Amino acid sequence: xxxxxxxxxxxxxxxxxxxxxxxxxxxxxxxxxxxxxxxxxxxxxxxxxxxxxxxxxxxxxxxxxxxxxxxxxxxxxxxxxxxxxxxxxxxxxxxxxxxxxxxxxxxxxxxxxxxxxxxxxxxxxxxxxxxxxxxxxxxxxxxxxxxxxxxxxxxxxxxxxxxxxxxxxxxxxxxxxxxxxxxxxxxxxxxxxxxxxxxxxxxxxxxxxxxxxxxxxxxxxxxxxxxxxxxxxxxxxxxxxxxxxxxxxxxxxxxxxxxxxxxxxxxxxxxxxxxxxxxxxxxxxxxxxxxxxxxxxxxxxxxxxxxxxxxxxxxxxxxxxxxxxxxxxxxxxxxxxxxxxxxxxxxxxxxxxxx
Numbered sequence: 614x615x616x617x618x619x620x621x622x623x624x625x626x627x628x629x630x631x632x633x634x635x636x637x638x639x640x641x642x643x644x645x646x647x648x649x650x651x652x653x654x655x656x657x658x659x660x661x662x663x664x665x666x667x668x669x670x671x672x673x674x675x676x677x678x679x680x681x682x683x684x685x686x687x688x689x690x691x692x693x694x695x696x697x698x699x700x701x702x703x704x705x706x707x708x709x710x711x712x713x714x715x716x717x718x719x720x721x722x723x724x725x726x727x728x729x730x731x732x733x734x735x736x737x738x739x740x741x742x743x744x745x746x747x748x749x750x751x752x753x754x755x756x757x758x759x760x761x762x763x764x765x766x767x768x769x770x771x772x773x774x775x776x777x778x779x780x781x782x783x784x785x786x787x788x789x790x791x792x793x794x795x796x797x798x799x800x801x802x803x804x805x806x807x808x809x810x811x812x813x814x815x816x817x818x819x820x821x822x823x824x825x826x827x828x829x830x831x832x833x834x835x836x837x838x839x840x841x842x843x844x845x846x847x848x849x850x851x852x853x854x855x856x857x858x859x860x861x862x863x864x865x866x867x868x869x870x871x872x873x874x875x876x877x878x879x880x881x882x883x884x885x886x887x888x889x890x891x892x893x894x895x896x897x898x899x900x901x902x903x904x905x906x907x908x909x910x911x912x913x914x915x916x917x918x919x920x921x922x923x924x925x926x927x928x929x930x931x932x933x934x935x936x937x938x939x940x941x942x943x944x945x946x947x948x949x950x951x952x953x954x955x956x957x958x959x960x961x962x963x964x965x966x967x968x
Contacts, residue, residue, distance in 0.1 A: 711750060805949060
């Protein structure tokens with residue numbers, strides 16, 4: 614990054630930090646739109662929650678109205694009075710609710726990538742709106758904070774910074790995450806091995822958990838899988854296993870120094886710093902989806918194993934087969950989601966501009 618680029622970035626960051634009301638106006642616009650969207654869905658009877666592809670009759674639309682109203686009150690107060698400690702707390706609460714509402718957005722993105730339809734476009738639009746709101750509310754909650762002039766930061770692991778690009782700022786040198794964070798990455802990587810092996814067995818025509826690859830392919834066709842998905846399956850490549858490999862690549866990019874600098878094989882970008890949002894955006898989306906999905910799934914699988922609940926067999930020949938596959942999947946998602954959350958936080962801290 615050149616001195617001019619560092620100066621531009623520093624000035625833009627400082628301007629954003631010093632203009633909390635401008636950020637709050639964007640959050641206010643979102644909150645009013647979000648409440649209006651929820652009201653329209655509630656009055657029209659449009660379901661925003663689906664379970665197993667079936668709409669769940671609920672008053673979720675009115676809950677969306679409530680979250681939008683809280684966001685309107687909090688961001689509107691920031692516009693009028695500026696950021697106050699109590700308002701920041703309320704903004705973080707609404708941000709958390711919006712993040713919960715955006716749950717499973719990643720699943721919708723994956724299904725659309727392979728040409729499959731989502732359960733409901735209204736539900737998908739709600740998740741997108743909630744995700745946008747979570748970002749705006751977090752930005753509003755963090756706006757207005759100033760660091761002491763002339764202070765500098767460190768990498769958190771080596772205690773070093775690179776040369777300063779502007780007065781009072783410095784670019785941190787690429788650094789690795791602490792050992793505990795890297796250990797979590799190893800755990801998540803190993804947790805995906807059984808999942809990827811299971812998927813590749815089916816993709817290659819083998820049998821696992823009492824169901825053959827041909828039967829799984831028929832299930833995919835019945836569920837509306839796209840031609841790309843079916844073509845990869847016919848070549849012995851399971852698309853979800855490929856996505857798992859990409860996810861592991863993202864995870865290690867967050868914890869190793871090479872994830873902060875473009876590699877040699879990237880034309881025109883070699884040696885330049887990777888923009889922070891580039892790995893953090895998919896990391897936060899994946900963590901917000903997979904961590905709660907995996908943890909809740911582990912809890913349900915544990916209850917099913919203990920006999921407290923009954924595992925639906927779905928497309929499998931028995932509940933025991935479905936439970937085996939569920940354990941493999943939810944353990945991988947839980948370990949990866951938690952590790953991705955920790956790694957994203959570490960990456961965020963290690964790549965903050967030092968001041």
